[in-house]
Amino acid sequence: MDAQSLIAKRIAQELRNGMLVNLGIGVPTLVANFVPKNTHVFFQSENGLIGTGPVPEPGMALPWLTDAGGKPVTALPGASTFDSAMSFGLIRGGHLDLTVLGGLQVDQHGRLANWMVPGKMVPGMGGAMDLVAGAKRVIVAMHHTAKGRSKIVRECSLPLTSDRPVDLVVTELAVIGFPDGRATLLETQNGVTVEEVVAATEAELTISPELSKSITSMAASGAVETPSTGEAI
Amino acid sequence: MDAQSLIAKRIAQELRNGMLVNLGIGVPTLVANFVPKNTHVFFQSENGLIGTGPVPEPGMALPWLTDAGGKPVTALPGASTFDSAMSFGLIRGGHLDLTVLGGLQVDQHGRLANWMVPGKMVPGMGGAMDLVAGAKRVIVAMHHTAKGRSKIVRECSLPLTSDRPVDLVVTELAVIGFPDGRATLLETQNGVTVEEVVAATEAELTISPELSKSITSMAASGAVETPSTGEAI
Amino acid sequence: MRTIDLQDAVSMIPAGATLMVGGFMGVGTPEPLVDELVRQQKGDLTVIANDTAAPGTGIGKLITAKLLRRVIVSHIGLNPETQQQMLAGSLQVDLVPQGTLAERIRAGGFGLGGILTATGIGTVAEEGKQKIAVDGRDYLLEPALRADFALVHAFIADYLGNLSYVLTARNFNPLMAMAADIVIVQAENIVPIGVVSPDHVMTPAPVVDYLIAKG
Amino acid sequence: MRTIDLQDAVSMIPAGATLMVGGFMGVGTPEPLVDELVRQQKGDLTVIANDTAAPGTGIGKLITAKLLRRVIVSHIGLNPETQQQMLAGSLQVDLVPQGTLAERIRAGGFGLGGILTATGIGTVAEEGKQKIAVDGRDYLLEPALRADFALVHAFIADYLGNLSYVLTARNFNPLMAMAADIVIVQAENIVPIGVVSPDHVMTPAPVVDYLIAKG
Numbered sequence: 001m002d003a004q005s006l007i008a009k010r011i012a013q014e015l016r017n018g019m020l021v022n023l024g025i026g027v028p029t030l031v032a033n034f035v036p037k038n039t040h041v042f043f044q045s046e047n048g049l050i051g052t053g054p055v056p057e058p059g060m061a062l063p064w065l066t067d068a069g070g071k072p073v074t075a076l077p078g079a080s081t082f083d084s085a086m087s088f089g090l091i092r093g094g095h096l097d098l099t100v101l102g103g104l105q106v107d108q109h110g111r112l113a114n115w116m117v118p119g120k121m122v123p124g125m126g127g128a129m130d131l132v133a134g135a136k137r138v139i140v141a142m143h144h145t146a147k148g149r150s151k152i153v154r155e156c157s158l159p160l161t162s163d164r165p166v167d168l169v170v171t172e173l174a175v176i177g178f179p180d181g182r183a184t185l186l187e188t189q190n191g192v193t194v195e196e197v198v199a200a201t202e203a204e205l206t207i208s209p210e211l212s213k214s215i216t217s218m219a220a221s222g223a224v225e226t227p228s229t230g231e232a233i
Numbered sequence: 234m235d236a237q238s239l240i241a242k243r244i245a246q247e248l249r250n251g252m253l254v255n256l257g258i259g260v261p262t263l264v265a266n267f268v269p270k271n272t273h274v275f276f277q278s279e280n281g282l283i284g285t286g287p288v289p290e291p292g293m294a295l296p297w298l299t300d301a302g303g304k305p306v307t308a309l310p311g312a313s314t315f316d317s318a319m320s321f322g323l324i325r326g327g328h329l330d331l332t333v334l335g336g337l338q339v340d341q342h343g344r345l346a347n348w349m350v351p352g353k354m355v356p357g358m359g360g361a362m363d364l365v366a367g368a369k370r371v372i373v374a375m376h377h378t379a380k381g382r383s384k385i386v387r388e389c390s391l392p393l394t395s396d397r398p399v400d401l402v403v404t405e406l407a408v409i410g411f412p413d414g415r416a417t418l419l420e421t422q423n424g425v426t427v428e429e430v431v432a433a434t435e436a437e438l439t440i441s442p443e444l445s446k447s448i449t450s451m452a453a454s455g456a457v458e459t460p461s462t463g464e465a466i
Numbered sequence: 467m468r469t470i471d472l473q474d475a476v477s478m479i480p481a482g483a484t485l486m487v488g489g490f491m492g493v494g495t496p497e498p499l500v501d502e503l504v505r506q507q508k509g510d511l512t513v514i515a516n517d518t519a520a521p522g523t524g525i526g527k528l529i530t531a532k533l534l535r536r537v538i539v540s541h542i543g544l545n546p547e548t549q550q551q552m553l554a555g556s557l558q559v560d561l562v563p564q565g566t567l568a569e570r571i572r573a574g575g576f577g578l579g580g581i582l583t584a585t586g587i588g589t590v591a592e593e594g595k596q597k598i599a600v601d602g603r604d605y606l607l608e609p610a611l612r613a614d615f616a617l618v619h620a621f622i623a624d625y626l627g628n629l630s631y632v633l634t635a636r637n638f639n640p641l642m643a644m645a646a647d648i649v650i651v652q653a654e655n656i657v658p659i660g661v662v663s664p665d666h667v668m669t670p671a672p673v674v675d676y677l678i679a680k681g
Numbered sequence: 682m683r684t685i686d687l688q689d690a691v692s693m694i695p696a697g698a699t700l701m702v703g704g705f706m707g708v709g710t711p712e713p714l715v716d717e718l719v720r721q722q723k724g725d726l727t728v729i730a731n732d733t734a735a736p737g738t739g740i741g742k743l744i745t746a747k748l749l750r751r752v753i754v755s756h757i758g759l760n761p762e763t764q765q766q767m768l769a770g771s772l773q774v775d776l777v778p779q780g781t782l783a784e785r786i787r788a789g790g791f792g793l794g795g796i797l798t799a800t801g802i803g804t805v806a807e808e809g810k811q812k813i814a815v816d817g818r819d820y821l822l823e824p825a826l827r828a829d830f831a832l833v834h835a836f837i838a839d840y841l842g843n844l845s846y847v848l849t850a851r852n853f854n855p856l857m858a859m860a861a862d863i864v865i866v867q868a869e870n871i872v873p874i875g876v877v878s879p880d881h882v883m884t885p886a887p888v889v890d891y892l893i894a895k896g
Contacts (some may be wrong), residue, residue, distance in 0.1 A: 005864070017674075018672070037574045046779065047706070047849045047852055048848075048849050048851055049706040050666070051664065062848070064847045064849060065846045065849055066708050069706060069759070070705070070708055070734070071709055075664055077623075077660040078626040078659040078660060078671065078672040079667075080664050080667035080751070081664045081665040081667070081847075081848050081851060083846075083851050083852060083854070083883075084672065084705070084731065084780075084782075084786055084852045084853050084856065085576075085783045085786075085787045085856055086784035087780075087781050088573075088576075088779060088780025089576035089577065089644060089780075090672075090673070091577075091612035091780060092576055092577030092780050092798065092799075093575050093576045093577035093644055095672060095673050098824065111803075122755060122764060122767070122776075123757060123758025123759075124732070124756035124774075124776045125756075125806070126755050126756040126758070126775060126778075127755070127778070127779040128778075129777060129800050130778050130800045131781075133800045134577055134799075134800065135796075136569065159804060159805050160803060160804050161804065162801075162803060163802060163804070164803075164805025178759070179711070200887055208528070208692075218750075218816075219731075221798070224625070235535025240745065243473045250550060251682065253887035255508070275885075275887045279487050279564065280491070280637055281489040281602065281633075281634050282633070282879070283886070295633070297494070297632045297634060298633040298634055299490075299634050301490070301491070302544070303490070303491030303493055303519075303523075303544070305567075309842040309844060310874045311839060311874040311875065311886065312877040312879040312882075312884070313632060313879050313885040314632075314633050314636060314879045314880050314882070315882075316568075316631075316636050316637060316638070316639070316640050317490070317516065317565075317621070317637045317638050318568045318569055318641055318791075319518075320565075320861060321568050321569070321791075322792065323486075323885070323887075324792075325565050325584075325791060325793070326789075326791045326792035327792060328788050330887075345590075346879070355542070355552070356541060357540050357541035357543075357561045358540065358541075358564070359540050359541040359563075359564050360563070360564040361563075362565075362566075362585050362586050362589060362591060363565035363566070363585045366586070366587070367584075370799065387535060387611060392589065395585075396587055396589070396591065397588075400671060444546050447556060513840065535688060569793070571795075576784075577798070578796055578797050579797035579798070579813065579816075579818065580782070580797050580820075581796075581797075582796075582797075583793055584792070585796070598794065598813070600825070601824060603794065605793075605795075607815070609815050610815070611737075616709070630880070631880070632880060633879065633880065663845070663849065665845070665847060665851075665873035666881055672772035
């Protein structure tokens with residue numbers, strides 16, 4: 001499985017029945033491909049739609065039914081549409097259970113930068129600031145590194161999207177959370193060692209007690225090498 | 234014609250094609266009976282309706298279609314319905330061309346008191362404060378006096394509905410405006426003299442130059458007695 | 467969204483809770499929920515609503531049953547019992563201009579801290595409130611309102627919980643459906659998914675927590 | 682409401698005017714009005730909109746024609762020409778978070794002084810803005826937005842000017858229809874009075890000033 005699908009599939013495990021979910025463009029969009037069986041979630045598109053369906057069959061596209069990028073989509077039975085104030089009322093008002101967004105950087109307290117690179121890329125924040133400030137749960141889907149440099153940093157050099165910390169970062173190497181405001185390695189992706197994650201991460205990384213324990217028990221059974229302790233590295 | 238119809242009929246002359254109009258309960262409601270021919274106005278009911286029609290025929294009342302007092306009404310072709318935020322967005326946002334409201338007192342600067350009598354009647358302001366603060370034009374429909382006392386007073390003894398002055402007060406005796414913030418007698422109702430209005434009015438009353446002129450010209454033709462000058466009395 | 471019996475829905479509501487109740491002079495009020503509150507004698511309630519209707523109708527029934535400690539409303543003029551309980555000191559009545567009330571509820575549901583309105587300036591409604599100037603004009607800061615429960619009346623609900631309202635029974639219902647921790651809906655008609663066009667859904671299903679099953 | 686020819690409608694708009702233009706990445710933008718603005722070479726305009734679409738689409742056409750002095754938008758990422766004009770200094774780009782933009786426009790149309798939102802706190806979006814605490818939480822005061830003209834796209838207009846929008850072409854259109862001094866509507870379909878149910882009217886006729894007659 002490629003890195004993007006790996007990330008999307010892991011995030012899809014966070015989906016629960018009845019959730020209202022907003023997926024950003026790029027890797028987050030792929031999460032829709034991995035919704036667990038018997039789990040019904042509502043996908044919101046911030047241009048005014050709940051119940052976004054897949055890309056229409058050839059010849060069936062309607063110019064008035066698109067995703068937030070302006071690309072034709074379909075609507076599932078039970079869909080609803082609304083204006084932009086309502087769309088962001090759902091987001092800002094705490095009705096959105098989960099948003100999955102791409103990231104440029106996440107700092108070790110969980111703060112996300114994902115909307116501009118000064119002097120280079122200034123697309124505008126679109127709905128990103130509202131999504132991070134307003135969603136009940138924010139998950140960042142991104143590659144662990146870019147051009148060999150960690151995207152999980154001590155301090156963001158890029159402008160923040162919000163001062164509200166995200167809840168989870170899922171990369172092709174690891175799942176990182178921010179309990180007590182500290183970047184904490186919760187899981188490694190299949191076949192990745194804690195050392196590999198730590199080596200690829202600039203931020204101070206706490207190893208979660210659960211992960212330490214499971215690794216220790218695996219080590220005891222000879223499955224892996226003894227890892228570093230559960231202390232901050 | 235009774236006093237209430239006289240008031241309502243005069244106010245109806247202020248209606249213009251395409252206006253959005255909100256009528257309060259009581260005398261204001263009667264204005265709908267006197268809409269000039271070939272004038273189409275939209276009547277808004279603040280419980281969420283534009284296009285309020287007359288009372289339904291017997292057996293045709295619908296529990297979900299009422300006026301702001303909860304009484305069954307009909308809807309005219311081209312009606313629209315909306316929630317209470319939208320209803321008051323229309324009012325507060327300057328989309329309402331005219332509101333006609335009852336009054337308890339109006340002071341000589343045009344400020345209206347019409348929502349409570351301390352220690353006696355506390356119905357709540359309902360939509361009155363929004364209507365007076367927000368409508369493009371506010372007309373008060375009321376009797377000139379109550380129990381022999383002027384309702385157009387120097388200063389309101391009752392709590393104000395808004396500090397925004399109303400535009401016009403129409404009583405069974407007179408039409409009074411507030412140019413430059415001063416109560417100004419603009420018209421007398423048919424057969425009523427300026428003196429009678431002045432005598433029935435506690436507020437300082439300026440006589441409008443137009444009214445003075447027309448009275449003077451009528452006096453010159455022997456129609457009325459010479460009135461007081463256009464000065465404040 | 468889950469379906470629930472009327473009795474179980476009301477059992478969830480503890481005494482002392484803050485409820486938003488849809489309706490305008492009783493029109494668009496979920497009467498079965500009101501009746502069940504009376505039957506279960508849920509007391510000490512705070513109700514946020516447009517008005518207290520009239521005795522025997524909608525919220526008027528809660529007044530008559532003396533279940534309310536406090537109401538936040540724009541109008542009580544058609545219910546003399548509300549006035550009596552207010553004067554007797556057994557009921558706290560907070561009067562709010564109707565448009566301000568609607569926007570404060572909307573703000574609560576839309577994640578806004580409050581609203582800035584000129585309504586009420588220069589009147590008793592401004593007492594105790596912060597004034598804020600924007601572009602040289604004064605506005606009152608009126609804080610957002612939320613509730614523990616919203617009791618919502620819909621004309622149509624589909625099996626997912628998408629709601630539509632009808633004519634003047636809409637009023638405060640869609641605003642309240644956004645502004646409470648738990649949203650309980652009584653619908654006149656429950657229809658299969660897809661019967662209501664996406665454009666005609668006024669409250670999207672994900673905000674609805676419970677839909678009262680037909681008895 | 683009056684009906685008007687496309688050409689006459691755009692003739693009303695002076696150079697230098699502030700326009701709100703409906704649409705989201707071009708979807709729900711009144712293209713005939715945009716095309717006519719280009720044909721009449723109305724320049725020096727300020728546009729308030731969600732985004733600048735892409736070259737050849739919606740507001741992108743105004744960008745390409747260099748008719749804009751300033752845009753107040755949430756996103757310009759799909760239009761490299763907007764970025765070029767911004768970097769060249771010929772176009773002022775004010776970026777506003779999308780939800781904040783929607784609410785500021787709504788506030789302008791609903792007579793509110795502005796909005797109180799937590800979005801943007803701790804980011805560059807808070808620069809120069811007043812912070813206001815309500816119930817112990819900080820919010821940014823974001824002032825209301827209004828325009829001289831709103832260019833609105835509707836799916837259906839009736840002869841009175843009642844408007845309905847369709848699916849994701851709704852977006853900013855109903856908000857903008859409330860927030861401008863003069864509201865000009867281009868509708869895909871114009872239908873007799875009564876064809877649209879009162880409950881399905883999304884913008885009531887009295888707020889519409891001009892409806893573009895079919896050519």
